[in-house]
Structure formats: structure tokens, C-alpha cells
Amino acid sequence: MRVSLAGKRAIITGASQGIGRGVFEVFAQLGVRCVTAARRKNILEEHSKEVIAMGGIAPVPIEVDLFEAGAASYLFEQAQGALGGVDILVNAAGRSKAPDAPRQTPFHHPSELWEKELHLNYVVLRELTFAVLPSMQARKFGRVINVTGKSEPEKLSTANPPKAAVHAWSKGLSRSIAPDGVTINQISPGKIVSEQILANYSAQELEAYGKKDIPLGRLGTPQELGYLAAFLASPEAGYITGAVIPVDGGMKRYAF
Amino acid sequence: MPFRDGFGKTWGLKGKVASVFGNNELARSVSEALRKEGINVVDECNPQTSILITIPSDMNQTKTNSLDISPDCWSTRMRDLFENPRQITQQNLPSIKGRKNGRIIHLIGSFEPNKFSVDYAAWGATAAWAKSITRALDGFDTTVNMIQSGVSFGDPLMEKVPMGRGCRVTDITNLVLFLCSDYSSYINGAIIPVDGGLSRFWR
Numbered sequence: 001m002r003v004s005l006a007g008k009r010a011i012i013t014g015a016s017q018g019i020g021r022g023v024f025e026v027f028a029q030l031g032v033r034c035v036t037a038a039r040r041k042n043i044l045e046e047h048s049k050e051v052i053a054m055g056g057i058a059p060v061p062i063e064v065d066l067f068e069a070g071a072a073s074y075l076f077e078q079a080q081g082a083l084g085g086v087d088i089l090v091n092a093a094g095r096s097k098a099p100d101a102p103r104q105t106p107f108h109h110p111s112e113l114w115e116k117e118l119h120l121n122y123v124v125l126r127e128l129t130f131a132v133l134p135s136m137q138a139r140k141f142g143r144v145i146n147v148t149g150k151s152e153p154e155k156l157s158t159a160n161p162p163k164a165a166v167h168a169w170s171k172g173l174s175r176s177i178a179p180d181g182v183t184i185n186q187i188s189p190g191k192i193v194s195e196q197i198l199a200n201y202s203a204q205e206l207e208a209y210g211k212k213d214i215p216l217g218r219l220g221t222p223q224e225l226g227y228l229a230a231f232l233a234s235p236e237a238g239y240i241t242g243a244v245i246p247v248d249g250g251m252k253r254y255a256f
Numbered sequence: 257m258p259f260r261d262g263f264g265k266t267w268g269l270k271g272k273v274a275s276v277f278g279n280n281e282l283a284r285s286v287s288e289a290l291r292k293e294g295i296n297v298v299d300e301c302n303p304q305t306s307i308l309i310t311i312p313s314d315m316n317q318t319k320t321n322s323l324d325i326s327p328d329c330w331s332t333r334m335r336d337l338f339e340n341p342r343q344i345t346q347q348n349l350p351s352i353k354g355r356k357n358g359r360i361i362h363l364i365g366s367f368e369p370n371k372f373s374v375d376y377a378a379w380g381a382t383a384a385w386a387k388s389i390t391r392a393l394d395g396f397d398t399t400v401n402m403i404q405s406g407v408s409f410g411d412p413l414m415e416k417v418p419m420g421r422g423c424r425v426t427d428i429t430n431l432v433l434f435l436c437s438d439y440s441s442y443i444n445g446a447i448i449p450v451d452g453g454l455s456r457f458w459r
């Protein structure tokens with residue numbers, strides 16, 4: 001990997017598990033100072049020790065529940081205080097469904113539950129982006145990377161509409177912040193090994209899925225997604241903005 | 257996750273063989289960037305090839321103002337932008353399939369029709385075909401991706417680029433190196449725009 005990220009400062013949400021955790025591992029090894037955010041601070045702290053032991057830069061773990069009102073501005077202020085500024089925001093907190101929700105979203109799924117998923121997968125990430133943007137624009141450098149999902153609605157799902165909202169919203173935003181050297185890009189994961197994936201599917205299901213639906217024949221790792229996040233965060237990728245880039249081993253069906 | 261060798265310092269591409277097809281400034285710059293990483297760049301089929309890059313010689317949009325286009329013009333562009341990359345890929349597949357971490361990268365142009373041109377159909381064909389061969393490569397350690405380049409300095413569309421400048425060669429070569437490396441191992445069938453935000457739709 002050759003990217004100039006040493007000394008940059010990042011907020012990574014969803015850093016306690018799965019994709020956010022993988023992004024953090026890659027960033028810390030590349031010399032990025034990270035605020036790692038999630039509800040389970042104990043996991044963030046344990047993991048931080050492992051990453052430091054491997055030679056990564058020590059992170060600043062911050063406990064935050066993104067469902068709480070004001071969470072985005074709280075997290076931004078904490079990060080601003082701890083890092084002195086934020087050059088990169090990686091929004092990786094989110095989920096394909098609430099842990100206790102049925103696999104298949106029913107027609108009569110209550111509105112307040114739809115709204116909760118919309119909040120976590122779109123509203124919070126928009127609020128955080130708007131919190132970090134002014135200082136990025138003033139500094140003439142900034143990177144926002146949203147981990148979304150595939151834009152291929154296979155079935156009724158509470159995750160699809162918010163992920164699609166992120167794609168549409170950020171494309172528009174990309175056009176107004178580009179002149180200030182700030183890019184915003186989306187990474188849409190296929191099936192990446194993570195806490196929720198392991199909770200939602202059995203090992204046999206995942207193996208069969210990999211063989212049948214993924215040209216590379218396997219699930220991806222969080223680090224494999226983290227490398228793309230690192231590339232997009234680097235000055236070397238400054239001309240890429242408003243894009244949705246799949247990291248899915250070829251899983252999605254549509255060509256373009 | 258253990259540190260990888262040279263993590264943060266190199267792309268880890270030394271000693272690989274890449275076939276680069278294209279006869280223009282961009283193809284020469286791509287070849288040079290690959291050579292700097294210690295890759296052996298060839299411009300023909302080679303049994304050792306694990307990386308294939310196709311770059312159509314004339315990527316500038318064909319200028320036409322009327323629908324009255326000769327059949328010859330249609331077929332020339334279809335050949336240059338779709339048939340040639342397709343045939344070259346076909347010829348190189350046997351060697352790439354036999355190697356670890358095979359990489360196929362096609363340089364393509366925009367297929368968002370901002371006016372009438374014979375090129376959009378051809379780019380669309382290339383994109384649909386390239387995506388479909390990822391399925392034919394099922395079970396091989398090979399990825400196929402496309403880089404969709406924006407407009408260069410001096411192009412009339414440049415004033416519409418949100419980033420406010422044309423595409424530089426290094427904008428493309430940086431992504432080429434990333435896609436050639438092992439760090440892109442799970443990116444397959446993607447179209448990645450390098451266009452300063454010019455495209456209207458997200459993909």
C-alpha cells in the first residue's frame with residue numbers, strides 16, 4: 001500500500017466491530033490518528049491495545065450511542081478536542097436490520113421502527129458529515145467515506161431506503177464541496193464478515209452464498225474494504241468524488 | 257491483523273508481468289508508473305501475464321452534430337472501444353487465469369449521454385460485457401474492473417467539472433496501481449469514476 005496518510009486525523013464510527021474495526025486497523029497502521037466510536041467502549045479499548053501492539057497509532061476510543069439526540073455533535077466536539085481537527089470521517093456504524101427484527105421485514109412493520117433504521121443508516125451520518133464539513137472546507141482538504149449497502153433491493157428491507165438515500169444525498173453534496181478539495185464517496189459492501197453478518201446467517205448459509213452468488217467464491221474481510229477506504233482517504237484519490245464503489249467480490253448483478 | 261510487508265510504503269507489485277494495450281500518452285504513462293513499481297510491462301500476449309490493462313487509443317468523444325452518421329463510423333468506434341478490448345482480453349485470459357491475483361482493468365469513458373455521440377453505446381457495451389465476465393471467471397483468483405476517466409484539460413466539458421480542473425494522468429495511474437495491488441483483492445466488477453465529480457449519476 002502506498003498512500004500518504006501519516007499524521008491525518010479521522011473519526012471512524014462503528015469501530016468496535018466488523019467493517020469499522022477493519023478500517024481502523026488499516027488506518028492505524030498507516031499512521032492515521034483515529035477517534036474510534038461505538039457504544040461498547042470496553043471493546044474499543046481492548047482492540048486498541050492489540051493494534052498498538054502491532055505498531056499502529058494509538059486511537060482515542062469514544063463511547064457514543066448514535067440513537068441518542070445530539071450524538072453527532074457530541075462526537076464531533078469530542079473528536080475536535082482529542083485530535084485538534086478532523087481530516088477524514090468514515091461512517092461505518094449501521095446495520096441491515098435491528099437484532100430482534102425478523103429477517104424479512106413485514107408489510108405491517110411499525111413506522112417508528114422504520115424511522116429508527118432510517119436514523120442510524122442515514123440521518124446520523126448526514127449530521128456527522130455536516131458537523132465536520134465546515135472545518136474541512138476551510139482547510140481545503142477533507143474526506144468523507146460512507147459505508148452503505150448494495151443498491152439492489154432483493155426484498156422488502158428497512159436498510160435499503162436509507163442506504164439509497166445516502167447515495168442520492170451525497171452525490172448532490174459532492175458537487176458543492178468539490179471546489180474546496182473535499183470529497184465524499186460511498187463504499188457499498190457485498191457480504192463482509194462482521195458481527196451482524198455472523199449473527200444473521202448460519203455458517204452453512206454463508207458458505208453456500210459465497211459459492212453461488214459471489215464470483216470470487218467467498219465473503220470479504222473488513223480489511224479488504226479498509227484498504228479502499230484508505231486509498232479514497234488519501235490525497236492520491238483527490239479526483240474521485242460522488243462515487244459508489246462496491247467491495248463485493250462481484251456479487252451485485254447490475255453492470256451500471 | 258498482522259502488518260503486511262512494506263505496508264504503507266510499496267504496492268507490493270515487484271516482479272509481476274503486466275500487458276498494457278494502448279497507443280497513446282495515457283498508456284505510456286500507465287506503463288511507466290507500473291515499471292517504477294518493478295513490474296515487467298509488455299505490450300503483447302505473454303504467458304507470465306497476471307495483469308492486463310486495456311486503454312483505447314482515442315478516448316476523446318467523437319464529435320458529431322447530426323444523427324446522420326455513416327455505418328462505418330458506428331462500426332469503427334464499436335471496434336475500437338469494445339471489440340478490441342474484448343478480443344485482447346480473450347487472448348490474455350489463459351495466462352491470467354493460471355496466475356494468482358489476476359487483474360484485468362479496462363479504461364473506459366463516460367456513458368452518460370450529455371449530447372449525441374456514437375461512443376456511448378460502445379462504452380456501455382464494454383461495461384456490460386466486462387461485468388459479465390466476472391461471472392465466467394467464477395472460482396479464479398482474478399478481478400475485472402473499469403476505470404471511467406473524466407475529461408482532460410482543455411475539453412469543453414471542463415467548466416462543468418465540480419473539482420474545477422481536468423483529469424491528470426496521475427489521477428488515473430494512482431487508481432491503476434491500487435487496483436493492480438493485492439489490496440484491491442475483493443473489488444470485482446466495479447466501475448470507478450475518476451472524473452472530479454462530473455458524472456450526474458452515482459455508480
Ligand SMILES: NC(=O)c1ccc[n+]([C@@H]2O[C@H](COP(=O)([O-])OP(=O)(O)OC[C@H]3O[C@@H](n4cnc5c(N)ncnc54)[C@H](OP(=O)(O)O)[C@@H]3O)[C@@H](O)[C@H]2O)c1
Pocket residue numbers: 013014015016017018019020037038039040041064065066067092093094095096120121147148149150159188189190191192193194195196197
Ligand atoms: N457486513 C456486510 O456484509 C455489510 C453488507 C451491507 C452493508 N453493510 C453495512 O456496513 C456497515 C457496517 O456493518 P458491519 O457488518 O460491519 O456491522 P457490525 O459488525 O454489526 O458492526 C456495526 C458497528 O456499528 C456500531 N453501532 C451500531 N449501532 C450503533 C449505535 N446506535 N451507536 C453507535 N454505534 C453503533 C456497532 O458498535 P456497538 O454495538 O459497540 O455500538 C459496531 O461497531 C453498516 O452500515 C451495514 O449496514 C455491511
